[in-house]
Amino acid sequence: MTEVALPGVGMTRFTSADDRPLVDLAATACWRCLDDAGLDRADVTSLHAGTALAEALGQQSGLANALAGALRIEGVAADRVENTSATGATAVHRGIEAVASGASEVALVVGADRMSAADTSAVTDAISRLTHSREYAQGLTLPSFAGLAAGAYLDRYDAPREALAAVAAKNHRNAVANEVAQFRREVSVDEALDSPVVAEPLRLYDCCPMSDGAAAIVVTRTDSVADTDHAVRVAAHASATGTHPVAERPDPLAIDSVRVAGERLFDAAGVAPGDVRSPNSLALADFDGVGLIAQVDGEAAVGDRVAFAGAFRLRNGDEERQPRLRVVEHGENEDER
Template sequence: MTATRVSGAGMTRFEAASDRSLLELATAAADDALADAGYATTDVTSIHVGNALAEALGTQTGIANAVTASLGAEGVRADRIENTSASGASAVHRGVEAVASGGSSVALVVGVEKMSVAETADVTESMSRLVHDREYVQGLTLPSFAGLAASAYLDRYGVPREALAAVAVKNHANAVHNPVAQFRKRISVADALESPLVADPLRLYDCCPMTDGAAALVLSRERGVRVASTASATGTHAVADRADPLAIESVRIAGERLFDGTNLSPRDVDVACVHDAFTVLELLELEELGFYDRGAAWEATLEGETRLDGELPVNPGGGLKARGHPLGATGVSQLVELTWQLRGDLPDERQVPGAETGFAINVAGFGNNSVCTLLQA
């Protein structure tokens, strides 16, 4: 079977509050991706839209149909995919399957979110609904889970608090030269350690922001970066039911399925985009996926192995932490970044030299569901 390829990529600026509507953001990213691919709207045979919160925040229903109409692509197959914070990667997965099966010759995948339309408390409430019912009524939130995991990680492996700060410092440094990133400013370890407390031991700079933005990919079998493998998995829904608070089984299983479907392993990856909604998650995911042994990712981070010029550059565009985290767009934006990296499109200060294999993981909730994608130049 001919491989599915990323033929075009596009992305809007990620912002705290965009002056464009949800539909305008989605359309802008889609137009950019189509232009990059050299395809016209009339070439598109399916549209797959990743979005998590449009109905919950009262901005849009029937979003796939609205995007189709905005693009003037009536008649194509269209659907909306919701998988909380992994909606974007799940939409890509759907598009890859459509092309690989022959059901679509040119699939347009758009991830979009406009979180600024609601007050912070309302967005937080909507996102809190993705946890298990029992945990929701007890008032637990994603920052709560992240704080508990971070505390356990620091204690179990004797990790200095500076290791979490180093993740934030690295990702902010990577975003400085990324023109579509939400936070294009450097921070220091001291800045991270002295920022306001959110969920002990996590502070403000350990947590991703709320973001508006959209990203899009054009998938076909004709030309572009090759989609080597995609895989997803669910995990134990209630975090309290997990045997080990630091084991995220959906990440591990999705990663194993991804690499089992190829002749590649984590050692073959040249650049990675991981779901750093909280700094501790970058470390836990790298370990679950086999990039590092358990309890070792923090040392690699402090030693600079995950920096842009390190052995395994992680989150070269700034990650969720600094590029931003518009839920439905995040998984697509990771693959836009990898596409740019593998094509060698970026200026020297952003480019991972000679990158041929790129890996991405987009996580729903606190590991309730994970989606992995492997791209090759």
């Protein structure tokens, strides 16, 4: 298979309500992506457009064809991808596969949705229909399931509610300097704790907002990339499905599809989790199964134990303990870029 790389990306700003049609949002992200990659529209040989809610919210059908027309790249191979909350990732898979197989020289991949086209109840219902029909009929929605799962998580690991609120505070802090972020102001842990309840124990700042926006990447052969320092080489990609009805999962808090996809990914890349190292990294950490984001100072590998410098402790019965975290995944610290 041909080695592939991602030489360019582009995004719109994400907002609560963007008046532009969905195809215009997608086109804006695509133009910015091609500009970032130093490519022209004439270079594109395939288009892979992902949207999860266009038809459900009565906005657009045939997005791929409409977008090809808007970009003036008629004649290229174009397809529309829908895979619920994995729509964007699946579109990326299709683009990588097209280039790696030799079917396409330059694949333009875009994901776009315009959730402001309907009210909150309609959007919640549309998203919740990805659940199993039996569970949907019993009133299960994604917010309610997330609340049930979060409550079970906190109970199982005797974790404080502040652990979730700290994630919301971190997310808002990261958004302040992000020009395309929807909400660019800091939120304290106390504000997150005091925000309105959505699905107990989850509150407003624990939940993602309704958003309008689009993001695009371009995929091409590694040997055709002019600026190799700017491009990201794809070492491997993988995906997996899980048990559809939540009630049939051996453990409702375990997402086996993530584990299976991870195993496939490392196997395809020819590396082990312990091989992943990154200095001054942001690490997805685990303490007795409780997922937290921790800043790792210096070099740490997946599986290392590191101290968590958080502002709270976890209680086990009457005993308070300073968390010790197991690093399970790494990502680059944006402050170091």
